[in-house]
Amino acid sequence: MNTVKTVRELRAAVARARSEGKRIGFVPTMGNLHSGHAALVTKAAQRADFVVASIFVNPLQFGANEDLDKYPRTLAADQERLLQAGCNLLFAPTVDEMYPDGMSVQTRVSVPQLSEGLCGASRPGHFEGVATVVTKLFNMVQPDLAVFGEKDFQQLAVIRAMVRDLNMPIQVIGEPTVRAEDGLALSSRNGYLTPEQRATAPALYRTLQHIAAAIGRGQRDFAALVAEGQAQLTAAGFRPDYLEVRHAVSLRPAMFDDRDLVVIAAAYLGNTRLIDNLYLHVEEKTA
Numbered sequence: 055m056n057t058v059k060t061v062r063e064l065r066a067a068v069a070r071a072r073s074e075g076k077r078i079g080f081v082p083t084m085g086n087l088h089s090g091h092a093a094l095v096t097k098a099a100q101r102a103d104f105v106v107a108s109i110f111v112n113p114l115q116f117g118a119n120e121d122l123d124k125y126p127r128t129l130a131a132d133q134e135r136l137l138q139a140g141c142n143l144l145f146a147p148t149v150d151e152m153y154p155d156g157m158s159v160q161t162r163v164s165v166p167q168l169s170e171g172l173c174g175a176s177r178p179g180h181f182e183g184v185a186t187v188v189t190k191l192f193n194m195v196q197p198d199l200a201v202f203g204e205k206d207f208q209q210l211a212v213i214r215a216m217v218r219d220l221n222m223p224i225q226v227i228g229e230p231t232v233r234a235e236d237g238l239a240l241s242s243r244n245g246y247l248t249p250e251q252r253a254t255a256p257a258l259y260r261t262l263q264h265i266a267a268a269i270g271r272g273q274r275d276f277a278a279l280v281a282e283g284q285a286q287l288t289a290a291g292f293r294p295d296y297l298e299v300r301h302a303v304s305l306r307p308a309m310f311d312d313r314d315l316v317v318i319a320a321a322y323l324g325n326t327r328l329i330d331n332l333y334l335h336v337e338e339k340t341a
Contacts, residue, residue, distance in 0.1 A: 055137045057144040061194050064145045068106065068195060071142070076103035080197035081141075082188060085109040086126040090232035090240040092139040094201045097229050099140030106195050107136050108145040114157055115183030126242065145195070152190065163189045165212045165219070168305055172208050173320060173329065176295050181212050188213055192222060199225040203232075205239045207318055207331040211305055231330075233259070239330045246326040255323060257290040262317045262332040265299065269317075269334060274310050287321050295320040295327065302333055313338065 058064050068078060079102025081094045087109075098105045109132055116122040129146065136144055153160050162182050169181035192200070202210050214226050232240045237259040238252075247255060261283045268279055276299040287294045300307060302314040318331040 055133070055141050055144060057133060057146055059146055059148065060151055061147070064106075064143070064194055067143050068104075071104035077199070078102055078195065078197040079105045080191070080195045080200040081105065081107045082191050082200070082202075083107060083109055083132075084111045084125065084242070085132050086128050086242040086245075087132045087135045088232075088240045088242065090203055090205065092135055093232050094203060094229050095136060095139035095141050097227060098199065098201045101199055101201075101227065102197075104143070105141050106143045106145060106197065107141045108147075108191055108195075110145075110147055110152060110187070110191075112152075112183060112187045113149060114153075114160070114186055115180050117177055117179065120177070121243075121246075126245065145191075152187070160186065162186050163216065163220075165216050168208070168212050168215050172296055172298065172300075172305070172318060174208070176320065181209070184209055185212060185216050189216065189220070192217075192224060197224060199227055201227045201229055204228045204333075205231040205241070205330065207316055207333075208305065211303070237263075239328075241328065243326055243328065247323060251291075251323040251326065254291050255328060258287065258292065258319060258321055258328055258330050259332070261286050261297070262319060262330060265317045266332050266334045269299070269315065269336060276308050283319075287319075291323065293322040295322065297321070312336070 058067060071078060079098030081098050083091050095105060095107055111125050113122055133144060163185040164182050165185050174181050202213060204210060210228050217224055217226050236256040238256045265279045265283050273279060280297050283297050284294045297319040300316050300318055301312050302316040308315050313336050316331050316333050320327060320329045
C-alpha cells in the first residue's frame with residue numbers, strides 16, 4: 055500500500071489503476087481507525103479492484119467548541135489497519151493541500167433539509183463541512199463507488215442526496231454499523247470514555263432496541279416511546295441530545311403509516327457525544 059500526500063500524486067496513482075481497467079473504490083475517513091473502518095475498506099475491496107482510503111481530519115466540519123485539536127492522529131497504526139483490510143492507496147493530505155486558499159474563501163456545498171435537525175441542529179455547519187470535503191475528495195479521486203458507515207445515518211443520507219442532486223457518477227454504498235460484543239457502536243470517540251462510562255454506554259443501543267421492538271409490536275405513539283426512552287437514558291447517566299423516530303429515507307418525523315423507519319439518537323456521557331441508530335421495516339398488517 056502506498057501513501058501519498060498531494061492531489062497530484064493521488065491522481066497519478068488512480069490514473070495508473072484506471073488505465074489498467076481497474077474499478078476504483080473509495081473510503082474517506084478521519085483516521086484513528088477501528089474495526090468499523092476496516093469493514094468499510096473490506097466492502098470496497100469486494101466491490102472494486104483498486105481501493106483508495108483517505109485520512110483527513112477536516113477542520114471545516116468541526117464547531118468552535120468541538121474536539122478538533124484533540125482528535126487522535128494515529129497514522130502508523132491506521133496504515134497497518136488499512137493494509138490488512140485490503141487498501142491499495144492512502145491519501146493523507148495536509149490542511150493546506152485540501153484548502154490551499156484557506157477555509158474562509160472555500161466554496162461550500164450545502165444539502166438543505168436533510169442537513170437540518172438531529173445532528174445538524176446540534177452542530178451548525180457540520181454537514182456543510184462534510185458535504186464540502188466529500189465533494190472535494192470525490193473530485194480528487196473520481197471513484198466508481200464509495201463506502202460509508204450506516205452509524206452516521208444522517209451523514210449517509212446527506213451524501214446520497216448530494217451525489218444524486220449533483221449528478222455525480224458514483225455508487226454510494228452503506229455498510230452496517232459494527233458493534234462491540236455488548237452492542238456499543240464502534241466509534242473513534244469511544245476512546246474518550248472512562249471505564250465507568252464505557253460500561254454504561256451500551257444502554258444507548260438498548261434504548262433504541264426497546265423503542266424499535268415496541269414499534270414492531272404495533273405501537274405508534276412515537277412521542278410516548280421517545281419520552282420513555284429519554285427517561286431511560288437520563289436514568290442511566292446520559293444527557294440526551296436528541297432521540298427521535300424518523301422516516302428512514304427523508305428523515306422527516308415518522309408518521310403512522312410509514313414502513314421504513316429509523317430510531318436515531320445522540321447523547322452525552324460526560325463530555326463525550328455518542329450517536330447511534332436502528333433501522334426497522336414495519337410490515338403492513340393484512341386483515
